[in-house]
Amino acid sequence: MATGRTHRPATRSRGIPEATVARLPLYLRALTALSERSVPTVSSEELAAAAGVNSAKLRKDFSYLGSYGTRGVGYDVEYLVYQISRELGLTQDWPVVIVGIGNLGAALANYGGFASRGFRVAALIDADPAMAGKPVAGIPVQHSDDLERIIQDNGVSIGVIATPAGAAQAVCDRLVAAGVTSILNFAPTVLSVPDGVDVRKVDLSIELQILAFHEQRKAGEEAAAGGAQATAARSESADQGPDGDVPAVMPA
Numbered sequence: 001m002a003t004g005r006t007h008r009p010a011t012r013s014r015g016i017p018e019a020t021v022a023r024l025p026l027y028l029r030a031l032t033a034l035s036e037r038s039v040p041t042v043s044s045e046e047l048a049a050a051a052g053v054n055s056a057k058l059r060k061d062f063s064y065l066g067s068y069g070t071r072g073v074g075y076d077v078e079y080l081v082y083q084i085s086r087e088l089g090l091t092q093d094w095p096v097v098i099v100g101i102g103n104l105g106a107a108l109a110n111y112g113g114f115a116s117r118g119f120r121v122a123a124l125i126d127a128d129p130a131m132a133g134k135p136v137a138g139i140p141v142q143h144s145d146d147l148e149r150i151i152q153d154n155g156v157s158i159g160v161i162a163t164p165a166g167a168a169q170a171v172c173d174r175l176v177a178a179g180v181t182s183i184l185n186f187a188p189t190v191l192s193v194p195d196g197v198d199v200r201k202v203d204l205s206i207e208l209q210i211l212a213f214h215e216q217r218k219a220g221e222e223a224a225a226g227g228a229q230a231t232a233a234r235s236e237s238a239d240q241g242p243d244g245d246v247p248a249v250m251p252a
């Protein structure tokens with residue numbers, strides 16, 4: 001779902017291309033589902049289909065991890081889950097803060113998928129004094145005046161911004177100054193960050209706009225195909241005379 005780019009070179013220091021890193025979570029999600037069903041091994045084709053990736057690309061990606069699978073057997077599911085988790089840094093616990101506990105921030109706080117993937121929501125922060133102390137997903141909301149202390153007390157390096165767009169840059173600056181080096185931004189604005197800080201942007205409306213583009217193109221193609229069929233039918237009926245009963249598409 002993340003649509004932004006990280007401020008990183010195309011290849012990470014350990015030689016894994018950024019495009020491969022971006023696909024690792026897709027493999028991990030598919031592998032986790034297989035693991036939950038106690039499936040012991042999986043072929044590259046099956047896993048590629050489950051992850052929505054081309055199988056040659058998958059094999060290339062796994063070669064960067066030093067994982068080649070066994071011919072005729074495939075990949076060991078549990079081992080691959082471990083390898084990818086380790087590569088993504090998910091074998092350690094990542095405390096995360098969410099800033100802006102409105103509709104979206106509260107939904108994110110309530111999302112169980114973070115904890116199951118190694119991300120612990122350490123604190124919820126909002127600027128509204130009326131929210132201070134109120135629990136959301138069992139965690140009391142803290143006032144943004146205390147943002148720096150909260151980041152430091154919890155050793156937080158990942159911050160999630162779910163404030164209105166107008167507040168996001170100032171929140172981002174404070175998070176970075178307090179020591180946060182990775183930001184997941186849901187606010188519809190481009191954030192400026194210093195070197196060494198990664199920003200990923202999530203924007204569902206951009207995803208919908210891309211789908212709208214494809215829908216429009218499909219509709220255009222259907223209309224063009226319909227027009228071509230109508231033209232073909234017209235020319236066939238002209239060939240057959242006024243009461244021609246031959247179907248427009250002849251069997252081969």
Ligand SMILES: NC(=O)c1ccc[n+]([C@@H]2O[C@H](COP(=O)([O-])OP(=O)(O)OC[C@H]3O[C@@H](n4cnc5c(N)ncnc54)[C@H](O)[C@@H]3O)[C@@H](O)[C@H]2O)c1
Pocket residue numbers: 099100101102103104105125126127128144162163164165167171185186187188202203204205
């Ligand atoms: N990325 C997406 O796909 C997506 C989807 C929905 C909403 N959004 C965006 O997420 C943001 C939040 O949306 P929402 O519907 O939850 O809004 P909301 O108005 O319900 O919540 C915003 C919260 O941010 C708090 N806030 C404002 N300024 C702050 C500051 N300086 N520090 C800390 N907290 C602050 C407010 O008190 C409020 O509780 C908006 O920018 C919205 O456009 C993005």
